[in-house]
Amino acid sequence: MSAEFATRVDAFINTSAVASQCVSNLATQVGFVGHSDWRVPVSINQSEPNNTWVCSPHTTYARYAIEELERFGHPVLMKPLSVVCRALGGYLWRARLDDAVAINNWLISTNLYPNLDPQVLQRWTDETVGRWPSHAVWFRSLNTRYTPDWLAALNELGFTLIPSRQVYLYDRIETRGPRNLVRDLALLGRSGFTASSAQDWSPVDYQRAAELYALLYLEKYSRLNPDYSAEFLRVWYNAGLLVLSGYRDGAGVLQAVVGTFELGDTITAPIVGYNTALPQRLGLYRLLMATVYNRAARSHRRINLSAGAAQFKRLRGGVGTMEYSAVFARHLPRGRRRALAVLSTLTSRIGEPIMRRFEL
Numbered sequence: 001m002s003a004e005f006a007t008r009v010d011a012f013i014n015t016s017a018v019a020s021q022c023v024s025n026l027a028t029q030v031g032f033v034g035h036s037d038w039r040v041p042v043s044i045n046q047s048e049p050n051n052t053w054v055c056s057p058h059t060t061y062a063r064y065a066i067e068e069l070e071r072f073g074h075p076v077l078m079k080p081l082s083v084v085c086r087a088l089g090g091y092l093w094r095a096r097l098d099d100a101v102a103i104n105n106w107l108i109s110t111n112l113y114p115n116l117d118p119q120v121l122q123r124w125t126d127e128t129v130g131r132w133p134s135h136a137v138w139f140r141s142l143n144t145r146y147t148p149d150w151l152a153a154l155n156e157l158g159f160t161l162i163p164s165r166q167v168y169l170y171d172r173i174e175t176r177g178p179r180n181l182v183r184d185l186a187l188l189g190r191s192g193f194t195a196s197s198a199q200d201w202s203p204v205d206y207q208r209a210a211e212l213y214a215l216l217y218l219e220k221y222s223r224l225n226p227d228y229s230a231e232f233l234r235v236w237y238n239a240g241l242l243v244l245s246g247y248r249d250g251a252g253v254l255q256a257v258v259g260t261f262e263l264g265d266t267i268t269a270p271i272v273g274y275n276t277a278l279p280q281r282l283g284l285y286r287l288l289m290a291t292v293y294n295r296a297a298r299s300h301r302r303i304n305l306s307a308g309a310a311q312f313k314r315l316r317g318g319v320g321t322m323e324y325s326a327v328f329a330r331h332l333p334r335g336r337r338r339a340l341a342v343l344s345t346l347t348s349r350i351g352e353p354i355m356r357r358f359e360l
Helices: 003-020 057-072 078-094 118-131 148-156 179-187 203-221 230-238 284-299 310-315 334-357
Strands: 029-033 040-046 099-103 136-143 160-170 194-197 243-248 254-263 266-274 302-304 319-328
Touching: 003 029, 003 040, 003 230, 003 254, 029 118, 057 078, 057 160, 057 319, 057 334, 078 334, 099 118, 118 136, 118 148, 136 148, 136 160, 148 160, 148 319, 160 310, 160 334, 179 284, 203 230, 203 243, 203 254, 203 266, 230 243, 230 254, 243 284, 254 284, 266 284, 284 302, 319 334
Parallel strands: 099 136, 266 302
Antiparallel strands: 029 040, 040 099, 136 319, 160 302, 160 319, 194 243, 243 254, 254 266
16 A cells, blocks of 8 residues: 555545534544554444434435435336335345444545555455454445446455446546637636635634535435534644635635545545525635645546536536446345345346436
8 A cells, every 4th residue: 555545545544533422423443453664444334223324335326326316306116116215225224234334434425546556455355254244335426437447356355236327427628628628727727716725714614614514425425424513624624634714705714615525647626615595606616626636637636526416517528427336245144145145136237227317
């Protein structure tokens, strides 16, 4: 593993006790497997109810899926698929889907991965099964474009792949790229808002940043998203886990905020929020995404912008790519293995084709 990855892991573990308590809808125990510079964070769950999706496979594949179907609103598909999801959700809950240990889970929407060492991967898996023998072993946020080697290695170890969502990836940000991207980058210099780094923030600013994130991710999207508090943002920023910046209006009030998590050659943006009551013509979301694009261009990094706002991301060069979870359950009772096989089959044969067809 790289020195950067080891440093990130140390920072995450050192702050995990505080940070995990600062996400009100998160119930998990945070730990690690591996040794020395080969450590990796894990989340350990015991089927806690009403958990946020970043630690709950049940929420991901049942509760969140139902909400997404309602937003999708297809007149023919919505009702029968909702029935399937509700029935599947009950079945998976009874099968204790959320008795799960997720390796390399950073408690954010998109986990980034270091360079692969297959021997370390085998040791992580063996250690996890040995310490939590009644739990399935999960990896999230895998895709064929940025982590194909991880997918192949996990498949070889006997993990089952389960499609989860379609994410949008940018291999390179070109300042002379798609017209919409160029226009958004130009907005950085003429938005009418003043850029503000978190190094200058007061406690009031952190509270405002958490409120702006909640306006977008909880109020507009889903309360199943993690409810990050001001203290979480402060702790992660001080630990070097988040790069946080915002934009102030003429009165000095933060009206938009973005936080990036960066590892190796990839950036993702788990924190995005803005004042949704302000007119859309002000372009606050465009301004925040332009900030991410600009940071990636300057640092020569690629971007994983997760799911959502699909058309917006495609128009700026984002490539829709299927994301997968990988789960190991060979050590579990037959009934629980069967439930995971059913989930894999349904998501592969029904969920993935629909996500690809409608570019969700």
